[in-house]
Amino acid sequence: MIKSIDTRLAHLSENQIKEIISKYLNKEYKLSDIISEYKIDIAPKGLYNILPSITLDMVCEHCGNHLLQKVKKRTQYSDKEDIYCANCGHIMKSSKWSFEYCKCIGCNTKRRKVEENKKEIISKYYVNKNNNVEFKELTLKEQLLLFFLIKKNVANSFTVLLPFYDEDYGRFSGTADETIENYNILLEKNIISVSPRTKISAFDVEEFPKKVDLCRATFDININFTDEIIKALDDNTYFKIRNYSDEDLLELWKEYIYKDAIDKFEKLLEERGLRLYKTEEADENFKKLIDKISYVQLTYLCYKVTKNLSDDIASHKKKRQYVIDTAYESVSRYYENAIRLDWDVFESNYKFAGDNLKYFIHYVLGKDLSILKEIPAISILENYEAFVDKGDNRKNRYKRFF
Numbered sequence: 220m221i222k223s224i225d226t227r228l229a230h231l232s233e234n235q236i237k238e239i240i241s242k243y244l245n246k247e248y249k250l251s252d253i254i255s256e257y258k259i260d261i262a263p264k265g266l267y268n269i270l271p272s273i274t275l276d277m278v279c280e281h282c283g284n285h286l287l288q289k290v291k292k293r294t295q296y297s298d299k300e301d302i303y304c305a306n307c308g309h310i311m312k313s314s315k316w317s318f319e320y321c322k323c324i325g326c327n328t329k330r331r332k333v334e335e336n337k338k339e340i341i342s343k344y345y346v347n348k349n350n351n352v353e354f355k356e357l358t359l360k361e362q363l364l365l366f367f368l369i370k371k372n373v374a375n376s377f378t379v380l381l382p383f384y385d386e387d388y389g390r391f392s393g394t395a396d397e398t399i400e401n402y403n404i405l406l407e408k409n410i411i412s413v414s415p416r417t418k419i420s421a422f423d424v425e426e427f428p429k430k431v432d433l434c435r436a437t438f439d440i441n442i443n444f445t446d447e448i449i450k451a452l453d454d455n456t457y458f459k460i461r462n463y464s465d466e467d468l469l470e471l472w473k474e475y476i477y478k479d480a481i482d483k484f485e486k487l488l489e490e491r492g493l494r495l496y497k498t499e500e501a502d503e504n505f506k507k508l509i510d511k512i513s514y515v516q517l518t519y520l521c522y523k524v525t526k527n528l529s530d531d532i533a534s535h536k537k538k539r540q541y542v543i544d545t546a547y548e549s550v551s552r553y554y555e556n557a558i559r560l561d562w563d564v565f566e567s568n569y570k571f572a573g574d575n576l577k578y579f580i581h582y583v584l585g586k587d588l589s590i591l592k593e594i595p596a597i598s599i600l601e602n603y604e605a606f607v608d609k610g611d612n613r614k615n616r617y618k619r620f621f
């Protein structure tokens with residue numbers, strides 16, 4: 220069935236118009252021949268534009284009217300034409316490459332319903348899990364993890380962490396891998412939980428709502444902070460006035476050195492188009508270095524190894540993939556060689572340490588940053604010069620770090 224005929228075709232019967240369409244689709248017919256045969260008053264290249272849409276057997280899912288489709292263009296590579304409803308404006312894209320949504324009222328309503336339904340499922344699945352644990356009841360390690368996440372988060376709130384990555388807010392500092400690792404530690408202890416306010420787009424389509432992209436999720440912080448604690452955290456006095464065991468401090472000191480050095484190493488490699496490939500053995504050996512050399516020597520080694528390896532690639536001495544596979548273990552190997560051959564291991568500048576490590580040294584250990592020139596040990600902790608906070612008058616002094 221054919222509808223709304225152009226005046227230049229009005230002198231023809233419905234069957235004739237069908238013939239014209241089938242001749243148009245068959246390239247053996249010249250357009251000029253079709254036009255003269257049916258006495259159509261138009262230039263050949265204008266013929267396509269006046270051909271009527273074809274009414275299909277299918278009906279519109281929203282209003283039930285028959286759907287229409289324009290005749291396919293003669294050009295060799297043209298897509299199939301879209302199917303549409305002349306009554307309500309609904310469009311079904313024919314090209315699988317089109318990701319545009321149909322914006323008709325029916326489709327908008329349908330999408331809104333699906334979204335509302337999903338939101339309800341999410342809010343039932345991710346209920347608020349605050350179990351009234353006080354911040355001071357957490358271990359030092361947990362407190363620091365949470366505190367650093369809060370300070371690096373755009374929300375700067377003690378109740379919510381906005382997404383690590385978000386189309387609207389951008390991306391907050393730190394690497395995704397490390398942040399996700401930290402999220403997982405805190406999620407496991409229910410210190411944070413995925414918020415029911417997380418955007419629908421953060422959830423996996425297939426494993427909805429169970430699986431969520433942690434980089435795009437919003438988190439509720441399930442811990443209570445008293446005003447007094449918030450003030451002490453803001454003043455950088457909270458961690459200082461507490462008594463922690465030397466063993467705990469030493470363990471965390473090494474952990475923050477490890478995280479910072481890895482972060483630096485990864486960035487150095489990335490700058491040269493390489494990446495860090497971690498094997499368990501190389502990781503063990505790298506950690507052992509923290510007991511053998513200072514932080515500033517360790518980060519110097521990372522720099523030196525990166526430089527040597529990228530030079531080796533540039534001069535075709537080593538293959539790229541080989542370098543990626545072995546970069547991590549090269550750090551401890553370089554150290555062994557240095558010892559064997561009596562080379563000096565130089566020092567990088569401790570001022571370039573990352574924010575978390577700096578904060579830890581100053582406000583948890585209460586020491587001067589130059590302690591990064593020492594190999595971590597309890598004896599150093601006891602004897603090293605204390606950090607004197609020169610106390611600029613800005614209220615939120617942690618901002619110097621974050």
Ligand SMILES: [Zn+2]
Nearest residue numbers: 279282304307
């Ligand atoms: Zn319709």
Ligand SMILES: [Zn+2]
Nearest residue numbers: 309321323326
């Ligand atoms: Zn539609």
